[in-house]
Amino acid sequence: xxxxxxxxxxxxxxxxxxxxxxxxxxxxxxxxxxxxxxxxxxxxxxxxxxxxxxxxxxxxxxxxxxxxxxxxxxxxxxxxxxxxxxxxxxxxxxxxxxxxxxxxxxxxxxxxxxxxxxxxxxxxxxxxxxxxxxxxxxxxxxxxxxxxxxxxxxxxxxxxxxxxxxxxxxxxxxxxxxxxxxxxxxxxxxxxxxxxxxxxxxxxxxxxxxxxxx
Amino acid sequence: xxxxxxxxxxxxxxxxxxxxxxxxxxxxxxxxxxxxxxxxxxxxxxxxxxxxxxxxxxxxxxxxxxxxxxxxxxxxxxxxxxxxxxxxxxxxxxxxxxxxxxxxxxxxxxxxxxxxxxxxxxxxxxxxxxxxxxxxxxxxxxxxxxxxxxxxxxxxxxxxxxxxxxxxxxxxxxxxxxxxxxxxxxxxxxxxxxxxxxxxxxxxxxxxxxxxxx
DNA sequence: CCGCCCTTGTGTACGATGTCCACATTCGGA
DNA sequence: TCCGAATGTGGACATCGTACACAAGGGCGG
Numbered sequence: 023x024x025x026x027x028x029x030x031x032x033x034x035x036x037x038x039x040x041x042x043x044x045x046x047x048x049x050x051x052x053x054x055x056x057x058x059x060x061x062x063x064x065x066x067x068x069x070x071x072x073x074x075x076x077x078x079x080x081x082x083x084x085x086x087x088x089x090x091x092x093x094x095x096x097x098x099x100x101x102x103x104x105x106x107x108x109x110x111x112x113x114x115x116x117x118x119x120x121x122x123x124x125x126x127x128x129x130x131x132x133x134x135x136x137x138x139x140x141x142x143x144x145x146x147x148x149x150x151x152x153x154x155x156x157x158x159x160x161x162x163x164x165x166x167x168x169x170x171x172x173x174x175x176x177x178x179x180x181x182x183x184x185x186x187x188x189x190x191x192x193x194x195x196x197x198x199x200x201x202x203x204x205x206x207x208x209x210x211x212x213x214x215x216x217x218x219x220x221x222x223x224x225x226x227x228x229x230x231x232x233x234x235x236x
Numbered sequence: 237x238x239x240x241x242x243x244x245x246x247x248x249x250x251x252x253x254x255x256x257x258x259x260x261x262x263x264x265x266x267x268x269x270x271x272x273x274x275x276x277x278x279x280x281x282x283x284x285x286x287x288x289x290x291x292x293x294x295x296x297x298x299x300x301x302x303x304x305x306x307x308x309x310x311x312x313x314x315x316x317x318x319x320x321x322x323x324x325x326x327x328x329x330x331x332x333x334x335x336x337x338x339x340x341x342x343x344x345x346x347x348x349x350x351x352x353x354x355x356x357x358x359x360x361x362x363x364x365x366x367x368x369x370x371x372x373x374x375x376x377x378x379x380x381x382x383x384x385x386x387x388x389x390x391x392x393x394x395x396x397x398x399x400x401x402x403x404x405x406x407x408x409x410x411x412x413x414x415x416x417x418x419x420x421x422x423x424x425x426x427x428x429x430x431x432x433x434x435x436x437x438x439x440x441x442x443x444x445x446x447x448x449x450x
Numbered sequence: 451c452c453g454c455c456c457t458t459g460t461g462t463a464c465g466a467t468g469t470c471c472a473c474a475t476t477c478g479g480a
Numbered sequence: 481t482c483c484g485a486a487t488g489t490g491g492a493c494a495t496c497g498t499a500c501a502c503a504a505g506g507g508c509g510g
Contacts, residue, residue: 037487
């Protein structure tokens with residue numbers, strides 16, 4: 023098998039066949055270890071065993087590649103959230119279930135931030151624009167973006183009577199603010215290097231605050 | 237006077253006299269428009285009317301310069317917070333005063349984020365490490381860092397009976413998470429470009445949530 | 451007052467990066 | 481079969497961070 027750290031040995035065919043994906047894959051790995059600034063065009067082409075300029079047949083420029091990586095990372099965030107939700111023990115209590123699903127959204131988000139800090143930072147790094155968080159390619163397995171997952175969880179919360187209707191509008195921004203802020207603190211803020219257990223506790227505290235204050 | 241956009245005309249003296257500060261000043265301006273990635277060594281030296289390598293007599297490398305800029309920006313955050321606190325109408329009601337001062341911390345923080353997004357992003361961009369938020373050079377006029385200002389506001393809140401003692405520990409991270417998260421949303425998240433008035437409202441909503449949920 | 455030396459700036463150079471342009475190779479359809 | 485469009489290659493350029501050797505000049509001991 024082709025090593026993951028050496029430049030792809032070589033290619034017998036002139037055409038690569040799947041260069042675009044290969045570049046995204048390579049860039050994804052660069053981002054995993056090193057964040058967005060580590061996504062370097064020439065490094066990605068090197069890894070794909072291709073000349074630097076070949077990249078321009080598939081991406082307008084470095085930013086276009088970075089954006090593709092960002093979307094892929096965002097989709098991973100969504101999948102982590104979905105996985106966290108899928109792991110909640112089923113319950114007959116509708117309200118309790120809605121609440122658990124809501125908390126899972128935040129917990130999954132924070133889990134991803136800690137497990138893949140480089141990719142997490144890449145997901146939310148869009149120079150100049152980042153509305154794309156709600157974009158097509160940013161969706162997870164269920165086809166929903168992180169934002170949509172959060173919105174649904176809030177809707178459920180409201181329908182379960184755990185969130186007053188007049189508090190629902192804009193609630194995603196309150197919740198997102200708090201959780202994302204903690205993620206930043208944990209990744210490269212003063213809370214960096216916290217023991218995973220403590221980090222998890224901190225996350226639950228923040229989610230507690232949200233539930234109380236939303 | 238020397239123009240602010242042209243490279244410093246020239247220098248008659250061989251020595252610059254205050255190069256270190258001149259570089260920080262120039263870099264600060266670069267960061268103001270363009271954020272941390274816009275802080276480019278050669279550009280700063282150009283502006284100071286000096287050869288690129290001269291910078292290395294005052295900074296170990298680009299990161300050292302960036303760090304200095306970051307600290308300066310952090311100090312500006314502190315000053316903005318202090319200004320916001322100074323602007324609260326004096327009151328006999330101790331509790332109300334403590335509450336107003338607490339809110340001013342968040343409001344000032346958010347105000348700076350919106351007024352100087354480039355510098356704000358630079359302040360909280362420390363590649364690899366950012367504990368420095370609590371550092372010496374990051375202090376404002378009163379000699380306190382943003383973190384210290386927040387901590388004091390929380391102490392006051394507790395002393396005024398507005399925050400249960402058992403909730404005090406770690407409360408700065410809850411508040412900081414929420415406010416910083418919103419700042420990010422406002423700067424380059426989905427809330428970017430929000431009308432200043434609406435942005436202010438959003439800020440007040442987040443602070444409301446914090447007060448309720450903390 | 452003079453000469454020395456440490457500090458501060460200069461010049462040149464190197465490797466790396468993003469990107470442009472002209473050219474080569476190949477695939478797929480007319 | 482042949483030809484154009486798609487895909488890769490090669491070479492070149494500007495810019496950046498930074499290393500190394502050298503120059504200028506200010507301050508201190510004599």
